Amino acid sequence: MILSSDQENQGRSMAPSGTQGGSDGGMIVRLERGWGYSLVREDGLGRMRMRTEIVVRVGSVLCFLGMAGLWLLPGSTFSLTVLGIKAGLSIALGLAGLGLGHLAERGLAREVQVDLQREQLRLVWRNRKSDTRLQTVIGFAEIGSVFLRCLPGAGRLTQLNLRYGRTGEVLTLFVGPERLMREVWYDLNGDLHPDASEPVQPTRVVAASRPVAGTPVAGVRRLPGALR
Structure with a gap:
């Protein structure tokens, strides 16, 4: 070498x-x-990795925005019929956002x-x-x-x-x-x-x-x- x-x-x-x-x-x-x-x-592939990190970071932010939007957007309902679904989606989006954020940071x-x-x-x-x-x-x-x-x-x-x-x-x-x-x-x-x-x-x-x-x-x- x-x-x-x-x-x-x-x-x-x-x-x-x-x-x-x-x-x-x-x-x-x-x-x-x-x-x-x-x-x-x-x-x-150095430049491609850098672009991928940016995309992953953006995806993490979008996951957290989607999680917040389920509860904060106008017209959001809190009836018992959809409450469980919204809670499940919030947990899934939060975990996905944390995972993507960790990958981009690493x-x-x-x-x-x-x-x-x-x-x-x-x-x-x-x-x-x-x-x-x-x-x-x-x-x-x-x-x-x-x-x-x-x-x-x-x-x-x-x-x-x-x-x-x-x-x-x-x-x-x-x-x-x-x-x-x-x-x-x-x-x-x-x-x-x-x-x-x-x-x-x-x-x-x-x-x-x-x-x-x-x-x-x-x-x-x-x-x-x-x-x-």
Whole structure:
């Protein structure tokens, strides 16, 4: 993965570069921070996500207006025959408004943060205002392995998964072409397991009824010492 220059005074790189991701045109962009770096999926849908957040926010407001209109509009009736229906509609509109408002506030852009100072991997959501909301925090010591899993189907996409905790819970970080996921794996494995005496090759688990032989991989590329 190509690394971008580190702007220490701002805590991030303003011109990040990424690894091109096969035929789908996506890439994983690495943004340098003061505490480590963030991995973000760039698929050209950033503007669409921003517009979707605005639409979701408007939908939330309309739900609350509709709920209020059931009771405040001129001509609203409060007879026993329609009171239950209006109460049910009010509850449904209120819950829908709260759900849409939470989604718009949280954001639709998912980001993986690797905090090298606190030794934490964080999953956060970022909205159009660049505000982040924490989803999951996993300490480096809790992480057992980072592995690849080939998905069935014509597209032959690959999952980059994280196994952590005592129960071996699996969390999917990214999905994409195998070449792209393998390059991201090299960087992550080097940071999450910096004290390993020998580099461990990524495990390629194939979701099929019978085992399929793994694909040979290229040599491991070490990260610059200044970023460790």
